[in-house]
Amino acid sequence: MPPSASSDLTLSVNGEKYTLTVDHRTTLLDALRERLDLTGTKKGCDQGQCGACTVLVDGRRSVSCLQLAVAAEGREITTIEGVAEGERLHPVQQAFLDLDGFQCGYCTPGQICSAIAVIEEHAAGWPSAATGDVRPEAGPPPLTPEEIRERMSGNLCRCGAYVSIVQAVARAAEQKGAAA
Amino acid sequence: MTTATRDSVGTAHTRVEGRDKVTGAARYAAEVPFAELAHGWLVLSTVARGRVRSVETEAVLAMPGVLAVLHHHNAPRVDTDYVGLLGVPPDLTVALFQHDRVAHRGWPVALVVAETSEQAREAAESLVVHYEEEPHDVAFCAERQTEAYTRDSHAPAVVRKGDLEAQLAASAVVVDAEYTTPEEHHNPMEPHAATARWEGGRLEVVDSNQGTTWVAGELASLFSLDPASVRVRSEHVGGGFGSKGVRAHQVAAVMAATVLQRPVRVVMTRRQMFSLAGYRSPTAQRVRLGADADGRLRALEHQSLNQTSTVYEFVEPGAAASRAMYAADAHHTVNRLVRLDVPSPTWMRAPGEAPGSFALESALDELAERCGIDPIELRVRNEPAAGPVSGLPFSSRNLVACFEEGARRFGWSGRDPRPGARREGRWLIGTGTAAASFPAGVMPSTAAVTAEADGTFTVRINAADIGTGARTALTLVAADALGVPTDRVRVRIGDSDFGPAMIAGGSMGTRSWAWAVTAAAGELRQSLAPGAEIPPEGITVRSDTAEAVGALAQKERHSFGAQFAEVAVDPATGEVRVRRMLGIFAAGRIVNPLTARNQLVGGMIWGISMALHEEAVRDRASGGLYGADLAGYHVAAHADIPHIEADWVDDPDPDDPVGIKGIGEVGMVGAAAAVANAVWHATGVRHRNLPIRPDRVLMAGGDA
Numbered sequence: 001m002p003p004s005a006s007s008d009l010t011l012s013v014n015g016e017k018y019t020l021t022v023d024h025r026t027t028l029l030d031a032l033r034e035r036l037d038l039t040g041t042k043k044g045c046d047q048g049q050c051g052a053c054t055v056l057v058d059g060r061r062s063v064s065c066l067q068l069a070v071a072a073e074g075r076e077i078t079t080i081e082g083v084a085e086g087e088r089l090h091p092v093q094q095a096f097l098d099l100d101g102f103q104c105g106y107c108t109p110g111q112i113c114s115a116i117a118v119i120e121e122h123a124a125g126w127p128s129a130a131t132g133d134v135r136p137e138a139g140p141p142p143l144t145p146e147e148i149r150e151r152m153s154g155n156l157c158r159c160g161a162y163v164s165i166v167q168a169v170a171r172a173a174e175q176k177g178a179a180a
Numbered sequence: 181m182t183t184a185t186r187d188s189v190g191t192a193h194t195r196v197e198g199r200d201k202v203t204g205a206a207r208y209a210a211e212v213p214f215a216e217l218a219h220g221w222l223v224l225s226t227v228a229r230g231r232v233r234s235v236e237t238e239a240v241l242a243m244p245g246v247l248a249v250l251h252h253h254n255a256p257r258v259d260t261d262y263v264g265l266l267g268v269p270p271d272l273t274v275a276l277f278q279h280d281r282v283a284h285r286g287w288p289v290a291l292v293v294a295e296t297s298e299q300a301r302e303a304a305e306s307l308v309v310h311y312e313e314e315p316h317d318v319a320f321c322a323e324r325q326t327e328a329y330t331r332d333s334h335a336p337a338v339v340r341k342g343d344l345e346a347q348l349a350a351s352a353v354v355v356d357a358e359y360t361t362p363e364e365h366h367n368p369m370e371p372h373a374a375t376a377r378w379e380g381g382r383l384e385v386v387d388s389n390q391g392t393t394w395v396a397g398e399l400a401s402l403f404s405l406d407p408a409s410v411r412v413r414s415e416h417v418g419g420g421f422g423s424k425g426v427r428a429h430q431v432a433a434v435m436a437a438t439v440l441q442r443p444v445r446v447v448m449t450r451r452q453m454f455s456l457a458g459y460r461s462p463t464a465q466r467v468r469l470g471a472d473a474d475g476r477l478r479a480l481e482h483q484s485l486n487q488t489s490t491v492y493e494f495v496e497p498g499a500a501a502s503r504a505m506y507a508a509d510a511h512h513t514v515n516r517l518v519r520l521d522v523p524s525p526t527w528m529r530a531p532g533e534a535p536g537s538f539a540l541e542s543a544l545d546e547l548a549e550r551c552g553i554d555p556i557e558l559r560v561r562n563e564p565a566a567g568p569v570s571g572l573p574f575s576s577r578n579l580v581a582c583f584e585e586g587a588r589r590f591g592w593s594g595r596d597p598r599p600g601a602r603r604e605g606r607w608l609i610g611t612g613t614a615a616a617s618f619p620a621g622v623m624p625s626t627a628a629v630t631a632e633a634d635g636t637f638t639v640r641i642n643a644a645d646i647g648t649g650a651r652t653a654l655t656l657v658a659a660d661a662l663g664v665p666t667d668r669v670r671v672r673i674g675d676s677d678f679g680p681a682m683i684a685g686g687s688m689g690t691r692s693w694a695w696a697v698t699a700a701a702g703e704l705r706q707s708l709a710p711g712a713e714i715p716p717e718g719i720t721v722r723s724d725t726a727e728a729v730g731a732l733a734q735k736e737r738h739s740f741g742a743q744f745a746e747v748a749v750d751p752a753t754g755e756v757r758v759r760r761m762l763g764i765f766a767a768g769r770i771v772n773p774l775t776a777r778n779q780l781v782g783g784m785i786w787g788i789s790m791a792l793h794e795e796a797v798r799d800r801a802s803g804g805l806y807g808a809d810l811a812g813y814h815v816a817a818h819a820d821i822p823h824i825e826a827d828w829v830d831d832p833d834p835d836d837p838v839g840i841k842g843i844g845e846v847g848m849v850g851a852a853a854a855v856a857n858a859v860w861h862a863t864g865v866r867h868r869n870l871p872i873r874p875d876r877v878l879m880a881g882g883d884a
Contacts, residue, residue: 005244023296023298023299025298025302026298030297030298033211034296034297037213038204039204039207039208039211040203040204040205041204042208042369042370042418043210043371043447044369044370044371044450044810045450045809045810046449046450047450047809049450049809049810049811050369050450050810052369079204080202080203080204081203081204081205084203089199089202089203093202093203094202096202097194097195097198097199097202098194100194100195100198100774100775100777100778102198102201102202102647103419103647103648103649103775103778103779103782104368104369104370104416104417104418104419104646104647105197105201105202105206105416105418105647106208106368106369106370106418106419107369107418108201108202109202109204112202130819145823148818149818149819149821150818150819152818153817153818153819154817155818156369156810156815156817157369157818158366158367158368158369158419158421158815159369159419159647159778159779159782160781160782160783160784160785160786160789160816160821161778161781161782162785162816162818162821163778163781163821163823163824164778164781165818166818
């Protein structure tokens with residue numbers, strides 16, 4: 001008897017449980033888009049080079065095209081559809097909208113998911129290649145435009161909306177700092 | 181109801197579809213659901229030239245879920261003997277599976293259709309195709325001039341004025357330099373995707389393209405269908421830049437939907453886009469400038485060579501960029517092409533002007549150096565009063581105003597002209613400038629504006645918003661023409677059933693559509709009696725701008741701009757960093773400052789990317805590209821881009837009802853030259869071959 005080509009599994013996405021049977025070859029990205037109709041997560045290259053498919057897996061950013069759906073069972077997945085609080089946009093979404101942090105919009109969900117994680121990573125004290133002093137006792141570096149650019153570099157925007165994206169991330173980070 | 185004219189045009193407005201785009205609700209072509217959908221996967225040739233000897237379909241047809249394999253023995257026939265909307269015959273690359281010839285590596289040889297995309301992909305990758313391989317030739321270089329030929333395109337191939345050689349001989353200073361630009365790929369973030377189905381005797385295609393009128397017309401011609409029986413929709417488009425016209429994916433989807441009589445979706449992979457989506461041809465250019473000692477030009481010669489495929493003639497008109505820029509007693513500009521076993525090139529953002537301005541504006545900088553004149557002053561001295569070759573008046577020309585405003589804001593005046601004079605630690609610092617221009621055209625369009633019974637207005641126009649903000653711009657234009665606030669206007673676009681309209685291309689989309697919307701909205705406003713009852717179906721007025729556009733007087737019509745860049749060069753590593761950039765543009769009336777600034781800055785980023793990063797390298801042995809993906813082909817990322825400012829001077833087009841010229845392309849023009857000129861100023865080395873890679877900086881001796 002040939003080995004089975006599919007499995008039953010339960011995915012937890014945006015706080016909801018979905019039970020489905022998936023082809024073992026199905027990526028998390030395709031499961032979201034083709035099976036759960038969560039098409040906000042985009043497929044730009046399907047090989048981990050553009051960042052358009054960025055989602056949050058257990059709170060950390062991750063390119064969903066490079067993981068299989070069967071490996072995502074038991075993880076809490078957050079997509080662009082799950083970051084707003086009802087009708088109220090997430091501060092990063094609102095800043096992208098107000099400052100025009102996009103043009104065609106195709107890289108935007110990935111940029112926003114990535115930016116949400118960047119702000120968290122920075123607040124948690126994670127250094128980046130742009131961080132001058134990486135000693136733990138130095139504390140979190142200021143979230144300068146250079147820091148944002150470095151940390152967001154896994155998300156390509158071919159329209160070239162980088163300048164307003166950086167401004168939007170900075171504004172959302174400031175608001176979060178002010179609210180904290 | 182107030183009828184006062186409002187000033188929505190010129191006021192910043194967030195994108196009307198912005199909320200859908202930041203929440204993931206906006207659905208792009210591959211995201212519109214269809215019942216009974218099947219998935220097609222293209223199979224591309226692994227040889228660069230030859231014939232398909234056999235396609236071994238049997239094993240693949242036995243694989244799970246596989247529904248069909250289309251190839252040159254069984255695919256529906258298509259007709260290619262037509263001229264499309266843009267006045268050119270089709271690129272025969274889209275005539276899929278009509279014969280056994282392979283014209284380039286990555287040529288489509290089959291389509292595998294299956295129930296799921298996983299099944300289609302595995303079957304396509306398993307399909308064995310046998311070829312009769314022939315020797316191929318993909319080597320593009322300046323030496324191919326000898327076998328090149330000229331071909332008129334939208335612009336004439338050759339334009340001459342005066343006695344070039346005599347003027348060169350009489351010149352006190354002559355700059356004679358050769359420049360090259362590499363093969364460059366559009367790479368919109370959204371891959372090309374189409375779903376086709378037959379519904380009630382009509383062919384329906386949901387696609388990602390730059391103009392559904394255009395694509396519907398091409399599909400009707402290819403499949404010999406009544407144009408009224410083809411409907412193409414394209415609501416949200418994830419970037420285009422010239423690559424999203426009729427391409428293999430739509431034709432393949434239509435063929436499969438016809439054969440299987442069910443909806444079929446075909447999406448290109450990122451890798452497939454590198455051979456099927458078009459690209460900008462590499463160019464080899466030569467510029468000769470002859471001038472008096474004071475920098476006044478006597479002679480301007482610009483020659484440009486590009487490659488094309490064996491199945492389509494595409495001219496990248498690099499030399500045409502020089503025809504309207506500077507006064508000179510003698511002008512000679514010529515574009516040539518050479519046919520190779522490569523994919524067909526096509527328009528890519530600022531076609532002609534992007535590579536052409538790199539050569540011309542670099543040469544101007546060399547002339548300024550040789551004459552000992554400030555580069556801005558040199559351009560001012562050669563400012564023409566009328567078209568330098570045509571003699572026609574300019575509709576408006578505010579290039580000098582752009583340089584003046586830009587110089588003031590960039591802090592140009594205190595600049596030490598000597599190269600290699602500024603150092604900050606390990607970095608050599610330099611600044612550079614260049615001029616920008618792009619034709620300001622307009623094409624006929626139709627629009628319909630409806631006054632609804634509830635007091636709102638609906639605009640229907642077959643525009644495409646590929647990220648330009650066209651949907652929002654047209655909302656502002658319609659609101660002003662109707663004399664109502666923007667929240668009472670909804671704009672529907674991207675549906676060929678709305679009637680013919682210009683594509684999003686050539687910086688002509690928003691201008692062409694805005695004209696049609698203004699005409700229909702203005703007439704509707706006139707016809708609405710104050711307080712009159714509006715019937716439930718509303719009152720609709722239609723417009724067609726063909727006559728008005730056709731009546732425009734012949735003039736030199738262009739947008740202009742001045743680009744400024746500051747770079748830092750590390751002579752030890754060869755790394756070039758752009759530290760800041762400023763662009764000031766004279767580009768007609770700016771409809772929406774928020775989105776316009778973003779778009780102009782985006783163009784400038786394309787210029788940085790062209791200057792420093794982008795290069796598709798073709799392997800002469802295999803005929804294919806090295807690293808045909810976003811890792812092997814680097815486009816500027818966040819960390820490559822500094823703070824960039826774009827702004828504009830007042831420059832309404834006097835002959836346009838809204839004053840628009842078009843801004844999609846001019847932001848890119850001259851940007852690469854400004855960066856290259858800044859690299860010269862930093863290092864004293866002229867980089868005439870793009871991109872300015874670290875190895876080129878090192879080999880040239882960065883601190884020479």
